[in-house]
Amino acid sequence: MSPVLKLTDLSVSFNTPRGMLKAVRSVTIELNAGESLGVVGESGSGKTVLSRATMGLLPRTAVRTGTIEYLGTDISNYSAKEVRDLWGTGMAMIFQDPMTALNPVRRIGDQLTESLVVRLGMDKKAAREKAIALLKRVRIPDPDAMMRKFPYQLSGGMRQRIMIAIAVSCNPEMLFADEPTTALDVTVQAQVLELLSELRKEFNMAMILVTHDLGVVAGHTDKIAVMYAGDVVEYAPTRQLFSNMKMPYTEALLKSIPRLETPTGTRLPVIEGRLPDPTKDEPGCPFANRCPYVTDKCRAEKPPLTDGGNNHFYRCWYPIGGAQ
Amino acid sequence: MLNRFWKKPIGFKLSTVWIIFILFLAIFRDLLPGPAWDESTEALGVGPGSPGHFFGTTQDGFDVLAGIINGARLSVLVAVTSVLIGGGIGTFIGITAAYFKGTYDKVVNVVFNMMLSIPNLVLSLALISVLAATKDGTPASDGRKVGVMILSLIIVIIPILGRIARSATLQWSTREFIIASKSMGTKDMTIIKKHIVPNVAPAILAIGFFAVGVVIIVEGSLSILGIGIAGGASWGSMLAIGRSYLEFSPWETYFPVACIAFTVLSTNYFGDYVRANLDKRESKI
Numbered sequence: 001m002s003p004v005l006k007l008t009d010l011s012v013s014f015n016t017p018r019g020m021l022k023a024v025r026s027v028t029i030e031l032n033a034g035e036s037l038g039v040v041g042e043s044g045s046g047k048t049v050l051s052r053a054t055m056g057l058l059p060r061t062a063v064r065t066g067t068i069e070y071l072g073t074d075i076s077n078y079s080a081k082e083v084r085d086l087w088g089t090g091m092a093m094i095f096q097d098p099m100t101a102l103n104p105v106r107r108i109g110d111q112l113t114e115s116l117v118v119r120l121g122m123d124k125k126a127a128r129e130k131a132i133a134l135l136k137r138v139r140i141p142d143p144d145a146m147m148r149k150f151p152y153q154l155s156g157g158m159r160q161r162i163m164i165a166i167a168v169s170c171n172p173e174m175l176f177a178d179e180p181t182t183a184l185d186v187t188v189q190a191q192v193l194e195l196l197s198e199l200r201k202e203f204n205m206a207m208i209l210v211t212h213d214l215g216v217v218a219g220h221t222d223k224i225a226v227m228y229a230g231d232v233v234e235y236a237p238t239r240q241l242f243s244n245m246k247m248p249y250t251e252a253l254l255k256s257i258p259r260l261e262t263p264t265g266t267r268l269p270v271i272e273g274r275l276p277d278p279t280k281d282e283p284g285c286p287f288a289n290r291c292p293y294v295t296d297k298c299r300a301e302k303p304p305l306t307d308g309g310n311n312h313f314y315r316c317w318y319p320i321g322g323a324q
Numbered sequence: 325m326l327n328r329f330w331k332k333p334i335g336f337k338l339s340t341v342w343i344i345f346i347l348f349l350a351i352f353r354d355l356l357p358g359p360a361w362d363e364s365t366e367a368l369g370v371g372p373g374s375p376g377h378f379f380g381t382t383q384d385g386f387d388v389l390a391g392i393i394n395g396a397r398l399s400v401l402v403a404v405t406s407v408l409i410g411g412g413i414g415t416f417i418g419i420t421a422a423y424f425k426g427t428y429d430k431v432v433n434v435v436f437n438m439m440l441s442i443p444n445l446v447l448s449l450a451l452i453s454v455l456a457a458t459k460d461g462t463p464a465s466d467g468r469k470v471g472v473m474i475l476s477l478i479i480v481i482i483p484i485l486g487r488i489a490r491s492a493t494l495q496w497s498t499r500e501f502i503i504a505s506k507s508m509g510t511k512d513m514t515i516i517k518k519h520i521v522p523n524v525a526p527a528i529l530a531i532g533f534f535a536v537g538v539v540i541i542v543e544g545s546l547s548i549l550g551i552g553i554a555g556g557a558s559w560g561s562m563l564a565i566g567r568s569y570l571e572f573s574p575w576e577t578y579f580p581v582a583c584i585a586f587t588v589l590s591t592n593y594f595g596d597y598v599r600a601n602l603d604k605r606e607s608k609i
Contacts, residue, residue, distance in 0.1 A: 057507060088509035100500040105522040114518065115508040166508065 002072030004173050004206040005031040005054070010066035012046070012053045012230075019279040023049040025230040026066065028305075033173065036200055036207040038217030038238070040253065041227035044275050047210045048096075050227070051176045054208075055091055056083040071173065088119045092172040094196075096179040098159035102151040109147030112166055119170050134165040138195060157188035161195065168199055175200065175207045181216060193220050214254055218242060223311075226250050229275050229286040232305070236312040246308060246319035248291050285317070293318055336597050339590035346587055349393045350400040359387040372575050380575045382566065386556060388579050395559040395580060398470070399587070402558070403539040406474050410481025411532050417482070418489030419524065423497050423516055432490070436483040444480050444542050451476035452551055469553055473546065477539050484538070488531045492524035526602035533595030537588040544584050559584050 012024040024046045031037050039047045053064050056078070068076045070090065075083065095101035103111060109131060116127040128147070135143035138161040151159055160180060167175060177196060181189040197220050200207045209221055217224055217238065224241050226234040226249065234247040245251055252271045273290040276282060284299040285291070291298065295318065303317045329337070349356070359365060365381060372380040372388075379388035421432040439447065456472040496502065497520065505515050544560030546552035548567070556562045559580040566576030 055507060057503060084506075084509050084511075086509070087507050091507075093504070093507045095500050095504050097500060101504045103501045103505075103519050103523070106518065110518070111505075114505070114514075115510060118511065118514055119509050163504070166504070170508070 002069070003030045003032050004035075004071060005029070005208075006067075006069040007054065008067045008069070010050070010053065010068065011064070012049050012058065013063045014059075015061045015063065016279065020063075021278045022230050022281070023062075023278060024053060027225075027227075027232050029225060029232070029235070031174075031206045031208070033206055034201065034204045035223070036197075036209060036221045038221035038224040039208060039210045039227060040212065040214055040217055040224060042212055042253070042271075042275070044229075044278075045227040046230040047212075047227050048178055051093070051178055051208055051210050055087070055093055055176060056080075057093070088115050088172065089170045090172055091174040091176065092167040092170065093176040093178060094160075094163050094167045094180045097183045098156055098163050099151075099183065101163055102159055104151055106150075107147065108149050108151065108154075108162055112147070112162065112169065115166065116169055130169070131165075134169055135162075137199075138162070138165045140165075155188075156184050157192065160184060160188075160192050164192070164195065164199070168203060168205070171203060172205060175205045176210070177207060178210045179212070180209070182211070182213075189216070196220065213257075214250075215257055226253070230278065231286065231315060232313075233287070233315045234313065235305075236308075236314075237310070240310055240312050244312070244321065246312065246314035246321065247316050248293050248320060249287050251320060252290075252292075285315075333597075335593050339593040339597075342586050342590040343594065346396050346400060346583075349396040353393055353397050356393060359390050379579050380573065382556075382562075382576045383569045383573055384565075388562075388576060391556055391562050392559070392579055392583055394557065395562055395583070398553060398558040399540055399543060399560075399584075402470065402474055402477065402543050403536045406477035406481055406539050407532055407535045409474075410478035411485040411528065411535065413478070414482040414484065414486030415489040415524075415528055418486035418491075419493045419516060419520055421486075422490040422493035423512070423520065429490075432486070436487050436490070439479075439483040440487065444538060445545050448473075448476040448480050448542055448546060449549070449551065451479060452546065456551070466553065466555070466557070473543065473552060477542060480542065481535055481539065484535055485528060485531055488527055489524055492527045493520055496520055496523045526599065530595045530599035530602070533591045533598065537591040537595075540584060540588055540591075 007027055007029045010024060010027045010029075011022070014021040014023060027050060029037065039050060041047045049058070049062075052058055053062070054068055056075075058064065064076070066076065067074050070086065075086065078086075102108075109128065112131040112134065113122075113124070113127040116122045116130055117124065120127075122130065131147065132143045135146055140146050140158065140161055151162075154162070160183075164180075180196065181192050184192060193216060196207065196209070199205070209217060211217055221238050223235070223237045225232045226241075226247060228249050234241065234245065234250050241250070245254070249271075255269045256271060258268055271290055276286045276289070284301060285294075285303055288294050288298040297317050301317075303315050305313050305315050306319075307313055308319065329340075365387065372378065379392065381387055382391075417432055418436075421429040452472055455475060456469055502515060502519055505519055540559075543552060543558060544563060547554075547558055547560030548564045550564065552558070552564075553561045554564075556565050562580040563577060563584075566573070566580070570577055
């Protein structure tokens with residue numbers, strides 16, 4: 001069976017007054033049904049653009065190259081209408097901020113039944129029943145009352161559950177979760193992630209989980225793509241990545257997670273420096289200026305994506321633990 | 325509900341009562357007692373408080389109170405129809421322009437700005453003199469005049485509300501819930517109907533009330549300039565006649581002026597109040 005999603009050499013650039021801004025550079029990714037991929041990286045690394053480009057939700061200034069195969073069909077040249085027919089029923093997205101992703105002046109019930117009626121052609125009564133079942137499924141207490149509420153009456157965690165319910169309402173094959181827990185507090189984060197994992201297994205959906213938090217992806221993904229300055233710099237099954245990471249950048253990301261056991265007053269380790277200018281194409285590894293292990297070769301030549309065996313790919317001249 | 329009404333600020337209460345009162349006059353004109361507005365009586369230019377003529381009569385013997393009541397109908401008719409139709413068209417153009425963007429939006433924006441750069445009164449003046457002109461130079465009939473006036477006011481209103489709808493839509497159309505709804509495959513027109521309109525409605529409503537005030541003023545001004553409704557059939561038209569007799573029978577002028585002023589103040593205050601309160605709702609989100 002063909003994979004649910006296959007990206008080949010996907011690149012995205014934005015036309016800006018300062019020149020072409022390269023947000024995503026030649027990304028190749030494959031995802032099977034029921035599988036989940038974590039896309040990790042700092043702000044500006046291109047992870048959100050990658051997921052939006054795959055959906056076709058980019059602004060007009062964006063230029064996309066490469067191919068996107070959905071269930072074996074190349075959809076990269078689809079017209080706006082053809083893509084839109086895929087949305088909701090084929091691919092759906094959960095947005096970062098549930099505070100802004102719900103219409104403030106419409107009732108939860110109306111927003112939830114909207115796509116059921118419009119996309120699946122259900123009548124109002126059936127849509128309502130399905131909506132209540134969905135609310136129950138995402139563990140909203142008293143779904144009947146919830147249908148009549150407005151978004152401002154709900155907490156962030158509740159709203160994100162509603163967003164999830166809306167996204168899965170049309171049984172998509174492919175779910176994009178763009179930092180679904182960033183706007184939520186930590187206790188709710190865990191519940192929402194757990195819920196997402198359950199739903200993924202239940203509906204056998206492929207899922208791309210975009211986040212900047214390695215801790216979030218650790219327990220909820222099958223593989224991880226680490227992005228830096230638009231490149232996928234490390235791509236490996238989750239266990240493999242955590243037990244045997246190759247990229248200095250991944251290591252630095254992991255180190256910068258605050259830990260409970262460090263004594264109070266200790267400075268948080270940060271990755272010094274910033275991302276390179278995305279409008280310029282400089283030679284060498286984009287991480288060279290911030291890498292603790294940098295050499296002259298790193299500054300001169302950009303490392304290719306190297307196959308390290310065990311489905312582990314990395315983009316580094318001097319991987320941690322040496323090349324395999 | 326009445327309980328809640330009494331707790332509102334005094335200005336809101338007065339405005340509401342006045343607007344309801346004027347609407348009442350406009351709707352039930354024919355059922356109200358008193359002399360007919362267009363029939364002259366023997367009492368020429370008697371002051372307010374005279375028996376049978378509470379607001380006095382004009383120099384030609386027409387009852388001022390009857391004229392006010394009759395004028396309410398025409399003023400309300402002109403104001404409400406032109407704002408409803410013009411506002412509807414303007415809102416539709418504004419929302420679609422801001423939502424679909426591109427050349428359509430650019431053209432709409434330029435046209436709106438051109439129309440807005442001409443003062444309301446001058447624009448409607450020009451429109452009426454062109455539209456109401458008859459081939460043989462005879463004056464147009466009253467019915468036609470009213471129709472032309474409404475049409476020209478509609479054209480005046482379109483860019484006023486259209487611009488508001490456009491800017492409000494620009495704000496909302498990039499919001500995440502619009503993208504979220506799009507990402508579920510919802511059609512553009514459904515998104516506009518279900519997501520954009522409910523959000524821009526408050527702004528439109530508030531400006532719509534202001535527009536009613538603007539229209540009443542323009543209608544009055546046109547009548548005074550002599551190209552509006554003639555014969556004392558509207559408040560502005562009563563003014564146009566009464567101002568010649570200001571030193572003999574000032575009440576002829578005072579009462580319609582007061583009516584215009586109160587109505588405009590009320591709609592403005594009402595619009596302001598609506599906007600302030602809907603902004604409050606917005607800030608909660």
